[in-house]
Amino acid sequence: MDGGLIPPRAATTPAAPRLARTVLAGCLLLVVALLAGVLLGPARVTPAGLAATLAEALGWAPLPAQHASNAAILGVVRAPRVLLAAMLGAGLAVAGAVMQGLFRNPLADPGLIGVSAGAALAAVGAIVLGPALFGSRAGGLGLWLLPMAAFAGGLGATVVIARLATRGGVTGVSTLLLAGVAVNALCGALTGLLVFMADDRQVRDITFWMLGSLAGARWVHLPVAATLVLLPALAMLALARPLNALTLGEREAFHLGLRVESTKRLAVALAAVAVSAGVALAGMIGFVGLVVPHLVRLMLGADHRLLLPGSALLGASLMVLADLAARSLAAPAELPVGVVTALIGAPFFLWLLRNRVAAS
């Protein structure tokens, strides 16, 4: 061969220290975001109130009565909300990165496998038909009816799409995309039908649900989110090497020893669970899954070993900050957090797109 024109130099930085640095920086950012999320907001929290709340939480001192309101804001309203935001942000961002890697397309997001449209259909169904089917109390399910419906709807749509795209154990990615388009359209039409049937009040509820909000976050949601969002997100981190192999293409990934079909199934299943649960708990929150992986790729490159944990941490941080903005910008009223993420995400995405066009 024509030999090295340039003498060999020391091997490139090994991935492990870079991973450690990435995770450390991401954790720092997340801690700052979490602190900001808990301490800031339209309701004023005094340092004394914070101290008293902490003292009570740690069992050091009973809560003085004058700090009861601070304690409620911190402990009941903000803490679960901020933690839920972080878990959802991490889940949506990692799922987005995994979908982009799987579809080998930087524009992919979990919406492609029907999660959002299926969840929306089921949620709107719960809003419109729930009272008729279950009575006003929704048969004891109460506030869980809508999330459960949305979760089932998101997963159901994904299963339908994956089945449609699988022949003889092989899931064709382009068929998956097309089946996704068709099932999304069908879900959209059925949702439209339900909106048509809805009364004026329900239409408003649907609108607000569609825009996404973390306002309903309570402590009881956290174990659910940890199990159905955070756990799948952590499991998806293990897909880093398979997704790296897929960067070369499906055939090349097979040549590199990857079990391509089982990887695809696992990736779709984990992303569908995480995103369905996220949509179930907080409605539709767009652009996090699309933009965060891009941002991380710009900073750290395309190696999924860095991209996935980086996306998780940045997604968590950005979601906490977006929710802080949602609470604060229009105070005392509250913006839907999906509006905030789209308001920030869409222009940023356009900027990315322009840069890509300029670069090529």
Next chain:
Amino acid sequence: MIGRRAIGPLAAGLGLARGARAQGLPSRIVSVGGALTETVFALGEGARVFAVDSTSRFPAACAALPQVGYMRALPTEGIMGMNPDLLLLSGDAGPPEVVQVLRAARLPIAQVADGAGADAAPDKARAVAAVLGRDGEALARALAGDWARLDAPLAALGSRPRVLFVLSLARGAPLVSGRGTHAHAMIEAAGGTNPVRDFVGYRPLSAEAAAMLAPDAILMMDHALAEAGGAATALMVPALAVTPAARAGRILAFDGAFLFNFGPRAAHARLALARALHPGLALPDLPGRPWTAA
């Protein structure tokens, strides 16, 4: 109807009753729902209202108060941050998840059902008064009495005009009221009849169906009519143009909060609509009431 169970012990538990709140009564109220806010003011307790939602536009004093936004999209922290000692919620305020969080934060919440019909306004007066620690009986009786003065003349009516309530023309097809709405209740109470019987709530109406319904009058909220471009433009919408109401040019517009709140001004609203529907009919005047003055 009211979270009475919650209020007493919690108010005590949170140590709300102290200092200027000498009587142990809530004095920093966030009132959500137009009818409830009006009722608080009608009880003479308006000074205790600290903030209101966007549906609370009467009396005029509300305009000067902080806003918490639309009643079905309440902000958790926006409300918590106001540090209210009472959150007075209309029965259909929401979203339910937010109300749940506010309850979990042990905010004192009183929820009052937003009913419609003859007893609605007195019921709200009694319920709100109880929450405020006042006697609402006098107000409730006055409201019931005013309402009842129209019962006899309206019952004696021979014919009842068919009145179609159009909530909005913005969606293309008019969004009209079926059964089970405040508009339906008020039309029936004012000596009209709602021709739409097939469904509950609001639905878009096709031109064919509108022609079959043959309403004698179209009722709209004044701001919705203005948005639709005024009476002449609204009556050119196909679904309305085919009706007898359009041919007679009978389109009535009222302030929605006045007509459909079923708050303290319910009897006056009933009278106003009845007079508009039955121009020739002699109806008794109602006594002047302080709560009808802005």
Next chain:
Amino acid sequence: MIEACGLTVAAGGRELLRGVSLSVRPGEVVAVIGPNGAGKSTLLRSLAGELRAPAGMVRFAGQPITALRPAELARRRAVVSQAVELAFPMRADEVVRLGRLPWYGTAEAARDAEAVENGLERAGVLHLRDRAYATLSGGERQRVQLARALAQIEGATRPAAILLDEPTASLDAAHRVAMLRGLRGLAADGLAILIILHDLNEAGYVADRVGVLGQGRLVALGPPAEVLRAGTMRQIFGVAFREAPGGGLLPDFPCRTR
């Protein structure tokens, strides 16, 4: 090393390969030639373990290829496909490093950096290591892919195999010679190499044996001097060839006359 026995592959109701038997031994370069659509790529994919044959079988190191675990196979068999495009931007050395994926979790993984280095060097692309893959020319990409394949099988229990699908297609003359010479060197080290080529002279230069595919059948297999005859080639490709004075075979283009 790799052995196809009575291999028949069909897709969409059409037989792409019919009863092909072919083996590649360690230290040997086997070139496969044939007209477009003859089934060359299908044969390569079958030998790589990608396609399941309804009839016949492929053995790798004596075992049915389908019985090997994918990662185990990948550590001993690398494939250089045509025109590999990346889904996301990467540097050339990152692409080469992807070749080390099958070694993840083994003791050999400690030698990843060294293997990447060696791959880059043997493929002659050390100077391209920091370049973005997307900015490389087709020929440069092809050589980076070869580097990736070499890194992939470095450390393998010998013998190992490497399969290449028209690797010279976008190379200039100098790089063609360099690549083919390099492949001969790899074979001398004991690698089994299967290469699909269009240029008969390249096949004659690099191969120990040449297989000729025509309409899914292996119509000839043997040393280049026996197979690459003008008459045989004329039958297969349907155009006339003439034997060049110094050896080699050229399609016989009639001179343009006015």
